[in-house]
Amino acid sequence: MATRTMQLRRAKAELSAVVDEAVKGNATVITRYGKPQAVLVKYEDWESGHQSFADLLLAFPGPDAEVLSRWPDTPRELEL
Numbered sequence: 001m002a003t004r005t006m007q008l009r010r011a012k013a014e015l016s017a018v019v020d021e022a023v024k025g026n027a028t029v030i031t032r033y034g035k036p037q038a039v040l041v042k043y044e045d046w047e048s049g050h051q052s053f054a055d056l057l058l059a060f061p062g063p064d065a066e067v068l069s070r071w072p073d074t075p076r077e078l079e080l
Helices: 008-013 015-023 043-048 053-059
Strands: 003-007 027-032 035-040
Touching: 003 008, 008 015, 008 027, 015 027, 015 035
Parallel strands: 003 027
Antiparallel strands: 027 035
């Protein structure tokens, strides 16, 4: 997969051509003020490269895992 870099202004002006290139498998990095801000890729490539929220939940280690370290002190007394 070939990757090219393009300024946002030019990408907006040539959006149809940029999308055509993405469909062919050529990604485009879109920059703003010289810094990479987004990437336009083929939909199938994007879909296969990210996780759904359900996948993230299923990957969670569960209650037995030490996810967060707890403060060792006891909680302070509160008057309600």
